[in-house]
Amino acid sequence: MSGILRTIDLEKRFGGTKVLDRLNLVVPEGSVYALIGPNGAGKTTTIKILMNILRPTSGMAEVFGADSRRLSAQDFTRIGYVSENQDMPEWMTVEYFMAYLKPFYPGWDDGRAGELLRQFDLPRGRKLRHLSRGMRMKAALASSLAYRPQLMVLDEPFTGLDPLMRDEFIQGLLENAEGLTILISSHDLAEIETFASHIGYLDSGRLRFSEEMSSLTERFREIEITLNTSPSLPANWPENWLRPELSATVVRFVDRQFNQEQTFAEIQRLFGTVQNISVSAMPLRTIFVTLAKAGRKAS
Numbered sequence: 001m002s003g004i005l006r007t008i009d010l011e012k013r014f015g016g017t018k019v020l021d022r023l024n025l026v027v028p029e030g031s032v033y034a035l036i037g038p039n040g041a042g043k044t045t046t047i048k049i050l051m052n053i054l055r056p057t058s059g060m061a062e063v064f065g066a067d068s069r070r071l072s073a074q075d076f077t078r079i080g081y082v083s084e085n086q087d088m089p090e091w092m093t094v095e096y097f098m099a100y101l102k103p104f105y106p107g108w109d110d111g112r113a114g115e116l117l118r119q120f121d122l123p124r125g126r127k128l129r130h131l132s133r134g135m136r137m138k139a140a141l142a143s144s145l146a147y148r149p150q151l152m153v154l155d156e157p158f159t160g161l162d163p164l165m166r167d168e169f170i171q172g173l174l175e176n177a178e179g180l181t182i183l184i185s186s187h188d189l190a191e192i193e194t195f196a197s198h199i200g201y202l203d204s205g206r207l208r209f210s211e212e213m214s215s216l217t218e219r220f221r222e223i224e225i226t227l228n229t230s231p232s233l234p235a236n237w238p239e240n241w242l243r244p245e246l247s248a249t250v251v252r253f254v255d256r257q258f259n260q261e262q263t264f265a266e267i268q269r270l271f272g273t274v275q276n277i278s279v280s281a282m283p284l285r286t287i288f289v290t291l292a293k294a295g296r297k298a299s
Contacts, residue, residue: 006026009059094128225276
């Protein structure tokens with residue numbers, strides 16, 4: 001898969017604060033790419049530079065292989081954009097809003113627009129100002145999907161939505177995702193884990209890793225070792241073993257490069273014969289918390 005979105009040594013400063021630090025990111029075409037990280041990591045700034053809402057301080061951002069600073073009106077007819085703080089013409093009804101947008105998008109599909117309104121159960125005659133937050137987000141998504149974009153960019157779309165509304169939003173997105181590349185920034189990691197194909201972890205303006213979801217969840221494991229005596233932390237503790245905890249005769253940690261043969265051999269080298277080794281898979285939220293805490297200790 002080729003990259004439909006790309007940043008090259010991207011930097012952004014606001015005054016004396018560096019928000020992005022030589023960011024190199026590639027979003028593969030056809031992927032559902034989730035950009036995650038702590039508050040202030042630079043996720044929204046990255047998206048706004050890609051969408052030419054902000055200008056980079058240095059480096060480059062590319063969309064469809066072209067400099068994002070030169071995106072044309074024609075390019076934007078191939079991009080859908082939904083943001084938690086998205087401005088919408090609140091005086092318009094849902095139906096008028098869809099009709100108003102139609103002339104701007106050559107690929108607008110009336111049949112699909114009508115089906116999306118039915119699928120999202122959107123009241124055609126109700127003004128946008130009178131919709132709940134969840135319904136407004138579904139209206140924004142429907143209006144973006146109606147012209148069959150090649151790229152969908154979602155910046156914190158689940159903020160303030162209840163679990164049912166989040167579920168319906170995701171279902172509607174995925175049911176209309178054929179031929180679509182999706183970039184999503186979100187803190188709702190339980191939802192992200194159910195449908196993202198790729199994960200990028202951004203921290204302090206730097207991309208710490210970018211990989212397929214299956215690869216990420218395969219290499220992170222929680223390890224619990226039961227020893228014969230009270231443990232102490234070895235001086236040569238492996239750097240890939242995060243968040244060590246000691247209690248009674250038990251040692252717990254997270255291995256971010258788990259390989260059973262190598263991990264077990266390292267445990268034997270450090271602790272000798274042990275009573276038991278327990279290995280557990282980790283959900284994305286636990287992986288995120290582990291990485292965020294490790295990042296704070298390192299800074």
